[in-house]
Amino acid sequence: MKISFKNSSYLFLLILGLNMLFTSCSNDLNVTPKDDDEFLSETFFNDPDSYKQVLAKLYAGLYVGGNDGDASADIAGIGGDFSSYLRLIFLMQEVTTDEAVIGWGDGTLPTLNTQTWSPSNEFLYGIFSRSYYEISTANEFLRQTTDEKLTSRGVSNELKAEIQYYRAEARFLRAFSYTQLMDLFGNVPITTEDDPVGFFYPKQKTRAEVFAYVESELKDLQTALKASKTNEYGRIDQTAAKFLLAQIYLNSKVYTGVEKNNETVTLCNDIITTSGYTFANVPYRYLFAADNNRNGAQTETIFPIVSDGLLIRATGAGMSFILHASIGGSMDASASGMDGGWWGLRTRKEFVQSFPDATATGDKRGTFYTNGQSLDINAIGSFTDGYAVTKYKNVNANGTAAQKNDIPDTDFPMFRLSDVYLMYAEATLRGGTGGNLTTALGYINAIRARANATPILIGALNLDFILAERGRELFWECHRRTDLIRFGKFTGGSKLWQFKGGVQAGVATPAYRDLMPIPATAIQANPTLVQNDGYVN
Template structure:
């Protein structure tokens, strides 16, 4: 009797990658699956493969460890009462994190579950008679490679697994790199080009292969004093970037912040993204994470606000000001800031006119005034005024974002640090913590141009070619006056440009390591230990695999 395995349950931990814990599956034979079509069975196997992505990209998992570990973001113990979390965000920023960090553990588990779900799909889909199966198998294989690619980048290893009942093989270094590369190459021929950024496509795999080759020198020699970028790797970066650019399928967006709007699923700049549309119950919290607890973006929802989370560091802010001095970057580079609420302070406005500014938010903030849980009204309109930290029981402390932010008492209050509202606050979100519809970019066209520019510099010091690629991106943002063209290019300038274009997009740690800047010094961080380039394997995973001697060794330095 034919059996259909429907992988609808999460696979629980690293141990779901080996025989220590059985896979949890619903097994349906033809009788019990009455009414289930082959299409439903196929869809029911590929959907769980993608379902881990929104959780991987939540504010306290992949985002936190990719951004708060760098010079781009800092999260102090706000007011001495919020975001303390036993010091994990301070430790992450200072590179003193340990193997018991819950955010590292959760990220590890989600990636392990993603791999396990991919393995289940790869074993089940061939038994289903549906025309989509060939494509779904390619997607599952490519997603298994992508989850492993993140494990390689973060933890220095990959899991090779084909049979759900067998132990995974663990690879590191060159072997791990080759495995991920070959899996992407095997998946690519059967992928489609027309299913949108929320699924793995040929373009997505090309972009991920370009990123893999660009970081290959790091993955081969994780703790090297210098990285050796092989010319043949850089040729591959250029090759895959050329494929994407010449396909004509993707376009640089004239309006920079529209790439991160609530309705961005059809934005032509997105190549691969976490699909967060409302019908999928998206929960993009990247807007909520940095805003003040007294910023309420939505007149319809008086419970939807920020949480006074991370700010940008003064160090990162000064890369902007030094680049454009004596001009203000807000009036020079459209990626820095977008003014949306063009109204005088202490005004009455229609609900439709309450649209938050975007980008890097500085100084005194204005917005909807809230008293006893309700917004102050002016007839049918809403009162806009100067904001204070009322929700923090500090009603005389203005919501006035300052450049300085650190781990001192003064540097940790609720208003320290310039904040980031890059992704639009979800328009349907009753709390700021749910229904965030903005798809989260994984690969987009601007990054492709910048990767190609970097490969040109690293292979042959082709500064002219790299400069042309960088200026193509800068010139594309024509919704307002674009940033001025640069006149020269080198690796330091390119690193700065990647910061301007890709801030808050979960790429900073990987970039800093590749450019040799991760052991540097910035606000509240002096640790120069190269072994911190990868994170510790969570202690729970080490403990769980302890019945197989030598199976899972901890990373050096932890």
């Protein structure tokens, strides 16, 4: 895909003194850009173009790990490829569940497959650090775009008005990062543009306090952001704020102990009926093709993480990781539009069995590669153990080639309307007022009709079905861990999958693993942080 500010963003060197969230005398513990000499002075903002460039950097941070693709990492001690936000979210949300397994032995990566991670896991430190890096960048942008500063620099009234939307987008991306932190780690610090720049220990907040902060921000952003579908493709609008708010409301019982299904129904109904986003009446595969920004799939994509094979030269980040890592064995990489495979990602037996077959006959969403692959995983390190997944392709919907075969063009659909349909149905089943089961059934059967799956009757519409259908519709879209926790099936023994708990057949795991541990490195840098129950630093 392409958005107008991309060229100026990915190679652009960021910002002035970012807020030192976790500072120590050892540079590799700093959740900051790795070279303080790269900080630019305030004179940087004398250029009117600088404001959009920094906003672009915030968006770019969702995909790449540095200012020059993989080559220049934002975060000390973590490579630009391994610290890609999308890559890390994928590891947390997919590899820890029944939907994915990864065969590589890098550091503590194998413990994500088996729910045996510890506070020393460097990938947990990666997602923790990346989230706070994005937050720090947003905070500094907000400090530098106050009315007072803009007036002092002689910024025109026209640009000032546009910068107000930039500020709202920065606040949304900050809220998105706090949502990831709240979901993964629970009790985390909150810092904003009002906090001092420099050395200090930010206070750790309860999960409920983080929820309240995110909720307040998203409520305000429903009017502060540009109206639905009036922003450039790839940038946030009011509907994205409503989506994220509906998402945290659906998970409110987990985060705060209080259900907010009524609020979820109201927001989902608003998005479905008034936002202008529409269900994409195209084959399911179009949603994950190289031209999914223009082949009809874009009508339901509320928040994409954008990709571009020419402009984003990041071989190990974002969609490049997801596509390369999912190719191996006897697979023809060119069929997915790629130059080769890394023999890493597959799915697990139990997830395959949620489909009527493994050949995409009874459900077009069941896109598995089975030739030379065994359904059972006997050795996680063997790529041919477990069916491969071919959901994403770096090929245009009509079969023509993408721009490049080493870096994909395929945009990642972080939020889409199909998920709103599913959230509406689930919240209605959970008792949300204002919801209608017949309406929910219609939404579910629209999703299934696109996949050529058999429609269901009202009697089959229950919470177990919703969890399974969310998996079939949204797999490998970074929702599964959160979904399983909400349904009480991530830990414990009510739902098992191969190698859950480190045993081939799968075993129950302790409930404290519904939360990830606060990384030990972060606690060393900020000793006021308290570790989550069950973990030992």
